[in-house]
Amino acid sequence: MAPSSYFLLTAVLALATWQAIASDPSPLQDFCVADNSSRVLVNGFACKDPKDVKAEDFFLAAKLDMPRDTKMNKVGSNVTLINVMRIPGLNTLGISLARIDYAPLGENPPHTHPRATEILTVLEGTLYVGFVTSNPENKFLSKVLNKGDVFVFPEGLIHFQFNPNPYKPAVAVAALSSQNPGAITIANAVFGSKPMISDDVLSKAFQVDKRTVDWLQAQFWADNHN
Numbered sequence: 001m002a003p004s005s006y007f008l009l010t011a012v013l014a015l016a017t018w019q020a021i022a023s024d025p026s027p028l029q030d031f032c033v034a035d036n037s038s039r040v041l042v043n044g045f046a047c048k049d050p051k052d053v054k055a056e057d058f059f060l061a062a063k064l065d066m067p068r069d070t071k072m073n074k075v076g077s078n079v080t081l082i083n084v085m086r087i088p089g090l091n092t093l094g095i096s097l098a099r100i101d102y103a104p105l106g107e108n109p110p111h112t113h114p115r116a117t118e119i120l121t122v123l124e125g126t127l128y129v130g131f132v133t134s135n136p137e138n139k140f141l142s143k144v145l146n147k148g149d150v151f152v153f154p155e156g157l158i159h160f161q162f163n164p165n166p167y168k169p170a171v172a173v174a175a176l177s178s179q180n181p182g183a184i185t186i187a188n189a190v191f192g193s194k195p196m197i198s199d200d201v202l203s204k205a206f207q208v209d210k211r212t213v214d215w216l217q218a219q220f221w222a223d224n225h226n
Helices: 003-021 186-191 199-206 210-217
Strands: 077-082 096-102 107-112 118-124 127-132 140-145 150-153 158-162 170-176
Touching (some): 127 150, 186 210, 199 210
Antiparallel strands (some): 118 150
């Protein structure tokens, strides 16, 4: 192989590897505080002029030490997400944070983060957690976590957390590898889409009759994020 071809191949492989491992683009400067007033459309947010950046751009009085209401929905959980929409200084930094409160027998139902890997630690209580690998194996990996334990949910895979204790709540904190990780709750997306997915499609996919699909679509699919 000619030297020029070798270096070209190396450069292409390096670029492909970077694209494979990076969730958000790496910053090319110290920070790029989101300018929410900008009309420029970019992948993320346009940068505020560095001369106008203040400490408040990196701060939020989030009160994450305070318990959240877990009775606001049927699944019995409350996710408080701190992302770039709440702290402009997170723009381009590729990280966000969430506090998750679980009622007794509450759960953060099966969902995915299309743009982030998640690492979660239990602060109080016990959680039963797990994720499912992609097709065709669909291997289910699960674990019971106690206070201080840590678990990782790989980017894009369906995962959940459930509080098995019928008497005590649980609390966890998670870090996610994107300034805007996104969340797709499986049941909400499939049965609560707007407009609805045809019951012909869903009855075939789930191998159930249309009446079952219609009943599921008639339920109130609440969002547990705030």
